[in-house]
Amino acid sequence: MAIASSPGPRIAHVGAISLGTPDLETSLNFFRDLLGMEEVQRVGDTVYLRGYQELKHHSLVLFASEKPIVDSYSFRVGRPEDVELYAQELKEQDIEVLELPRGHQAGRGTAIRFMTPYSDHPFEFYYDIDAPEAPEEIRSKLPSNSSRRRGLGVRRIDHYNVQTAPQxxxxxxxxxxxxxxxxxxxxxxxxxxxxxxxxxxxxxxxxHDLAIAMSPEEKNGQLHHVAFNLENHSDLLVAADVLRDHDVVFDVGPAKHGIAQSMYLYLRDPGSGHRVELYAGGYQILDPDWKALEWTPLNMDYGATWFGDPLPMGPDGSMYSSTDSASLTSLLGEGLTIG
Amino acid sequence: MAIASSPGPRIAHVGAISLGTPDLETSLNFFRDLLGMEEVQRVGDTVYLRGYQELKHHSLVLFASEKPIVDSYSFRVGRPEDVELYAQELKEQDIEVLELPRGHQAGRGTAIRFMTPYSDHPFEFYYDIDAPEAPEEIRSKLPSNSSRRRGLGVRRIDHYNVQTAPQxxxxxxxxxxxxxxxxxxxxxxxxxxxxxxxxxxxxxxxxHDLAIAMSPEEKNGQLHHVAFNLENHSDLLVAADVLRDHDVVFDVGPAKHGIAQSMYLYLRDPGSGHRVELYAGGYQILDPDWKALEWTPLNMDYGATWFGDPLPMGPDGSMYSSTDSASLTSLLGEGLTIG
Amino acid sequence: MAIASSPGPRIAHVGAISLGTPDLETSLNFFRDLLGMEEVQRVGDTVYLRGYQELKHHSLVLFASEKPIVDSYSFRVGRPEDVELYAQELKEQDIEVLELPRGHQAGRGTAIRFMTPYSDHPFEFYYDIDAPEAPEEIRSKLPSNSSRRRGLGVRRIDHYNVQTAPQxxxxxxxxxxxxxxxxxxxxxxxxxxxxxxxxxxxxxxxxHDLAIAMSPEEKNGQLHHVAFNLENHSDLLVAADVLRDHDVVFDVGPAKHGIAQSMYLYLRDPGSGHRVELYAGGYQILDPDWKALEWTPLNMDYGATWFGDPLPMGPDGSMYSSTDSASLTSLLGEGLTIG
Amino acid sequence: MAIASSPGPRIAHVGAISLGTPDLETSLNFFRDLLGMEEVQRVGDTVYLRGYQELKHHSLVLFASEKPIVDSYSFRVGRPEDVELYAQELKEQDIEVLELPRGHQAGRGTAIRFMTPYSDHPFEFYYDIDAPEAPEEIRSKLPSNSSRRRGLGVRRIDHYNVQTAPQxxxxxxxxxxxxxxxxxxxxxxxxxxxxxxxxxxxxxxxxHDLAIAMSPEEKNGQLHHVAFNLENHSDLLVAADVLRDHDVVFDVGPAKHGIAQSMYLYLRDPGSGHRVELYAGGYQILDPDWKALEWTPLNMDYGATWFGDPLPMGPDGSMYSSTDSASLTSLLGEGLTIG
Structure with missing residues (x-):
């Protein structure tokens, strides 16, 4: 039905995070062999991965880098034309926009890249992306899964949580x-x-597809964590069991948020130190008239941690940002050196 | 952002099913005391219930009726004006539309009612609906829950599964x-x-918010089941444990669908015989270019039942429709007698 | 087979803890209505409860008392004659032994009572105990369960954890x-x-059926906690969810011990302040040549908390003993006043 | 304490099942790579495995064999002298007893072997067995686990279920x-x-450590299944998910038994066709005066399957015995050929 139409562009969903890691093999071991993600493609020192329930090319890019860094936070838009519509809109706001060619990230079509105003996070928008079948030896019999569940069962990327200077x-x-x-x-x-x-x-x-919060270091462009989704609370407990035995550093959890009503386990990719949240459950919002739920420092203890290992809040450092972001110029591509 | 706009009306989400039951107290005992739904309001022989994670007035209406029957399948639309926009559209298609006044279902604003073409299910569309706070003795401390989790933990309605004549x-x-x-x-x-x-x-x-399938009895207007959502697979197992011990009739399950990748338990409301699915898990579809996944009788065993108690398919009767629907005239309201 | 025999007496299993509570109704509400235990019998201000998987008369005694106190830790012995055999053995060691008549705890046969040497905990040993059927309205269809699973699903008592002066x-x-x-x-x-x-x-x-540790207050006769068993880790998470929403005070958890490999949630009975552990999982020891596993302060962080909310250790107080024990004279019976 | 002593010999626990397989590598892939057991030692075409929570040398022996066959069901006894005490007792009953030297199964001390009267299953009793540390790359930090949890998380053998002729x-x-x-x-x-x-x-x-039932084929010496233990019900669901995607043949499950109150999944080792039960949960019996619970064909539907995929009972074949046993002469050792 179309009484009237041509609405504006929209973001459809979280795409992929691109993480620089000083120890690519250790990071790969973590995301692929422990968490169970599929290595879809490798181009030089850049590796593309996805969860077993993702049909598109990738939701995680790992690339060799002297320092841990986030090269980009990408989002997929709702229609092919939305990439260009967003580019126009951004330019009208005097935001500098880079055009990224097809293949800038492997498997992906043309994209745009820009720094978010005020917070300085490198965002990328794209629509076209390949949906390669997994190799037969890991392919799932279920058409809604690209591969069989493996490792600790990461099925898809969930959300980004970023930080910026308080003001x-x-x-x-x-x-x-x-x-x-x-x-x-x-x-x-x-x-x-x-x-x-x-x-x-x-x-x-x-x-949340995206959360933004104050950086305790009062810095823009910070990653607090990227979250990957597991099927059930019990999967989170199994992941904690196994990862603890592998000496992976846990920041906090397993426990349950009041906000979002999801279970969390915050830990560090052993190869890069980027903070990763393993995430399960939560409620969904279908109400078109949803009123944002308000929390204040007075009841925030419930919001941050409904039960279990409490999220530290304040100057103790453990929930500080994990890593910086790249600037407008993407680090992917030729002649990459960061240091 | 709004480059252009005024799109057509849209459905936002499943609203409430309205079920006639020959034994209202037994049905109430089942949905409220066993499954843990909240009795929000009672008007004569009509009772309005919701799950602990639903902030709006109700997602289930139970009313006394000689025979089990579905009075309506309701959906909430995305904007206030969408009720009227849909009414216009339906009339243009020569579909008869009833206007239902505010309060036809308690707590709900004006609505429209019509029979779906070809399949004869009574649908109702509305936008306005109250969001009453739960009584203090069961109110949750979490603002995203209306009440505390109780009983077997039904948190919200999930979807309708209806049947119609094969052609x-x-x-x-x-x-x-x-x-x-x-x-x-x-x-x-x-x-x-x-x-x-x-x-x-x-x-x-x-x-799925709505599934439609062939009726083995070759009848239109059939309910196969209405599904209510639980948080985790493990909650479904606990529900099976407890309900089995209460001699609730199980049709099939617990088990896992290949289609939707959700766990299911099909059982009968002891008061009415309506089939209810307890439902947990599943994958979500965020891809804007999702291609519908195809199943055929050749691989349908995987689709219906990925693991566990297999869904019967065919003439053994256990997965036949559970109940008929009302006609265009709603059974709710004064002088209700059905038989 | 019996090549030779008449071995000494043995303890078969944990029996029941008897807890004095200043607010009997609040304690009952906690153990019966929230945790789901059965109120088997009430004699004046003393109430006997059991879990849904316990066939014998009770595993928990709650009695009105000015202060929270433990009246006894009981154990069931392996044979009828073991009560008397233990009495003899204790007397040979110059330990004072009280003979308790049938019915001192309702449903129980004759018992002996004594204070444990060095640690001053009131232990009781018995063999005979009734196995009453649950009332029909809650009786389970499974013969291995006395009643249907209810509330948060406490199925049985698990163990006692007591404290004594360091030396x-x-x-x-x-x-x-x-x-x-x-x-x-x-x-x-x-x-x-x-x-x-x-x-x-x-x-x-x-x-462990029994754990003993140093009292940070350097006092004998202390209860650290009594543990009740749930079926699965997931049941512990649900219990945490619900109890948090009832404002029950959590000391620590949910989390997993390295020692015993069980999940724990330590909380306080709101009526008495006694610390209760909800407990699930763990490994079992069948090896006849088991060598006790050694932990030291150097690796004890793993032992106390394998993952999740860490057990505090040291002078912060939260894991201090919860309550004192009675002396040799039992508080159950006529003219009870404690204060 | 020892008022009197020298009781007769006793069995301490299930030891190991020894399974002949026509396709050793496929069986190994199943038990080691999918189920997550450790390959502890390989001697020629015989491989010794254990679960991650077993400290002793092995609980499963796989050996190359033309046909699937059970070479032995072993049990560990409670004291070193019990091996010889049982040998004497058996000989007094005119049961033929084979003495097996140290190392007949790798890592194991001397043992005896005999055929059970009436049912013809080859039993072996031993006491001494090595407890090798796992290789460092899979060793657990927990001293109660030999290795880290891997694969689908088999932590230990659970029980044997055997069949014999009805009379x-x-x-x-x-x-x-x-x-x-x-x-x-x-x-x-x-x-x-x-x-x-x-x-x-x-x-x-x-x-149960051992169950015995009628063989529908009316044959002695049959294996119905050997069970391996998982930590939680949820682990069983994950195992079903993954194994289904690997096209492992499921006989029945996941579902829950009324008898034992455990969850089950019966499937076939793809290398041999031996039936394996993945098993989680259940109640424990600590009562010294336990009265065996009685079931009859009238209520056996509850006992076999409390909820979920029902155990077939009767002539449909799917729950027939999986495999025969060896005779008194063990198949392990030199010159093994079976066919």
């Missing part, structure tokens, strides 16, 4: 809502100071 | 896709006969 | 091993100081 | 109880015919 949280989040149509689902603020501390945002019924 | 599956499903913008996610057909047997449809990232 | 841990534990044939399964000690800090002991394949 | 069930079971001190825990019989159909027996608090 930038509010304007950056406003921009994400107004320009990219992210909806605010839950948020923490200090009412007395009219200060936004953190916001959980989504374009899907997930409570 | 009507294809046209009815086509109408649902074309007029109501349901997207086909998975389907079973007989390629040689170009015959559609079943289709899983959604307007959300769920694999 | 008494070693001699008290030695006495438990030598006189009562408890086997040491895992233990923590400081090798340099030849100091035993904690020991996990059992007469069954469980890793 | 032999009663005398064979009586002999197991009277000579080997197995206790009857649950049983199925036809009261009118005074016929024992099946019995679940244990020497530990497990409901």
């Amino acid at each position: 930038n949280v509010a304007p950056a989040e406003k921009w994400l809502r107004e320009t990219l149509d992210f909806k605010r689902r839950e948020y923490v603020h200090v009412p007395e100071a009219d200060m936004l501390i953190a916001s959980w945002l989504s374009v899907t019924p997930q409570v | 009507n599956v294809a046209p009815a499903e086509k109408w649902l896709r074309e007029t109501l913008d349901f997207k086909r996610r998975e389907y079973v057909h007989v390629p040689e006969a170009d015959m559609l047997i079943a289709s899983w449809l959604s307007v959300t990232p769920q694999v | 008494n841990v070693a001699p008290a534990e030695k006495w438990l091993r030598e006189t009562l044939d408890f086997k040491r399964r895992e233990y923590v000690h400081v090798p340099e100081a030849d100091m035993l800090i904690a020991s996990w002991l059992s007469v069954t394949p469980q890793v | 032999n069930v009663a005398p064979a079971e009586k002999w197991l109880r009277e000579t080997l001190d197995f206790k009857r825990r649950e049983y199925v019989h036809v009261p009118e015919a005074d016929m024992l159909i099946a019995s679940w027996l244990s020497v530990t608090p497990q409901v």
